[in-house]
Amino acid sequence: MQIDNNQLLRFTTAGSVDDGKSTLIGRLLYDSKSIFEDQLEAIEATSKRKGHEGVDLALFTDGLRDEREQGITIDVAYRYFTTPKRKFIIADTPGHIQYTRNMVTGASTANAAIILIDARHGVIEQTKRHAYIASLLQIPHIIVCINKMDLVDFSEKVYNDILTQFEEFSSKLYVKDVRFIPISALNGDNVVNRSTSMDWYEGSPLLNVLETLHISSDINKIDARFAVQTVLRPQREGFIDYRGYAGRISSGIYRVGDEIVVLPSGFTSKIKSINAGETEVEEAYAPMSVAMTLEDDIDISRGNMIVKKNNQPEMKQEFDVMLCWLNNQPARPGAKYTLVHTSNEQRAIIKNVVYKVDINTYERNNEDKNLAMNDIARVTVRAAQNVMLDPYRDNRNTGSIILIDEGTNETVAAGMIVA
Incomplete structure (x- = not known):
């Protein structure tokens, strides 16, 4: 397949805390020689000061001072790199459950999602949460990287067991393409170069997969x-x-x-x-x-x-959306928000919370009507006037909305239209 050298791939990374997301991205940048000399020198100096042997690859992405001090990634960090075959934008999102909104933000424009799983722990609740969000946002490609294979003696059985676990629950989700790669981000196995310790794995290393993924445009070419x-x-x-x-x-x-x-x-x-x-x-x-x-x-x-004239969107004042609540303050019953849909802005209210989703178990809660930060729920929105809308599954651009608090001008929620 011919790859356009100027074709841009946007991908997001997600995983539980300490699954090695930052180390993986650092390894990608380091082994693909996508790091400027002054950046490398600064990271080497920081690594030495912290007492690390060699280069601490995680520091290539944990660029914020707060992140470095706490040893965790607390926000969406965007990184850019280029190989001879393709250009990339990486959205490195936090693994903590309280940062669901950050993953929604980072994944909203992604062509692919890399979900990391610690080979020692297998599929956990946060793995399911990240897969659910990727499915909700209809990311076309999911790459499951089973990391830290060096800590389980590069066991093929461990890899196959985790693959089976993931496939069992992901069958309930809307995902088009799922691939699995056993890696060791720390040592570089199957990241940029093939691993000599896992000759039982016959697939390509991660970078080769990213370079050759077919990117189908998510722009609807039919509905004008x-x-x-x-x-x-x-x-x-x-x-x-x-x-x-x-x-x-x-x-x-x-x-x-x-x-x-x-x-x-x-x-x-x-x-x-x-x-x-x-x-x-x-x-x-x-x-x-x-x-x-x-x-x-x-x-x-x-x-x-x-x-x-012969192809028009629906016009509705009242419609349902899958809403992710982004704000620290919970939703207020009957409160008026500014609804932004394409270039149209008008007042709207959340008329009803149909159900909330437990994104660790995929169960629906029909009783809890409160919306707090990171909650994902199906809600009914009522606007002051008709909104020209398409379902998100058909048209990402005209199928998405945001809600803005009129008092603070903060974006409090992002939603995908379902009906």
């Missing part, structure tokens, strides 16, 4: 959705009567001459022109930022959506 961000009325020569509608195409393709509908008004027209920057084009597609003009003079403003 264009959320208007602003109306352009330039007052200069040649643009006296120009009225353009600018924004970023969320999904689908638009062509000059297409019959369109403006939502929520329902007015119809045809596309007169499309500009991408200073260039006039005959067609545009997601995720291009463009300005469109229409054949008819229609009242359009920020938050409206231009769609194809």
Whole structure:
């Protein structure tokens, strides 16, 4: 398979505390020679000062002072590296149960998720939690790295037992592609280079898997959705009567001459022109930022959506979302929040908590109606006006929302539309 050298792979790492996420990423960076000389010198000096023998690979990712002092990763740390075959963005997320929201944030744009399992402990509750979140966010590829194989004598039986454990519970989840790799991040076995201690493993090392993963675009190419961000009325020569509608195409393709509908008004027209920057084009597609003009003079403003006449989203005031509560303060019954959906902003309330999910056991709790930090629940949201929405499974961009506290302006929740 031909790999585009400029193709970008976003992947997230997750695992329980001390499963070796930071060491794994450090090994990837170190063995792939993706570390600047001054960075390496600084880490070597820090390692020596701490009394470590050799280089402490975990320090390549635990860059925050608080993280180093506590010896844990407490936030989402983004790292970038490049190999001759591909460019990468890593979202290193915490393993602690109280940081579920961080994993949701780090995984929301990922093409792949690396889930680490300590070979000595096997599948634990946090493994199930991370797999559930990856499934909820519909990450297409999950790579299960069974780490610390050196501490179980590189046992094939231990590896196979954990593989079976994972497959038993993951069969309940929506996951497209799951791969398993036995590794030792500390020693480098099967990370960048093949392990000589596990010749029973016939697969590729982790880096090779990452370099050759097929990245299918998560952009919906069928349903045309264009959320208007602003109306352009330039007052200069040649643009006296120009009225353009600018924004970023969320999904689908638009062509000059297409019959369109403006939502929520329902007015119809045809596309007169499309500009991408200073260039006039005959067609545009997601995720291009463009300005469109229409054949008819229609009242359009920020938050409206231009769609194809024969392919329209649902319009609802009331709908269900799978919501992750992100804020330190719990949700307040009947409180008004600002709902942000594409470029549309309006007031909304959480009308009802349908059920909460125990993401360690996958059980639903229909009785507990309180939402606290890191809770994931199916809730019914009621907006002040109709929202132009698609289910998240069909369209990530128009199927997701956030809620903002009107008083503090903090983002308190992120949700995926289910109905």
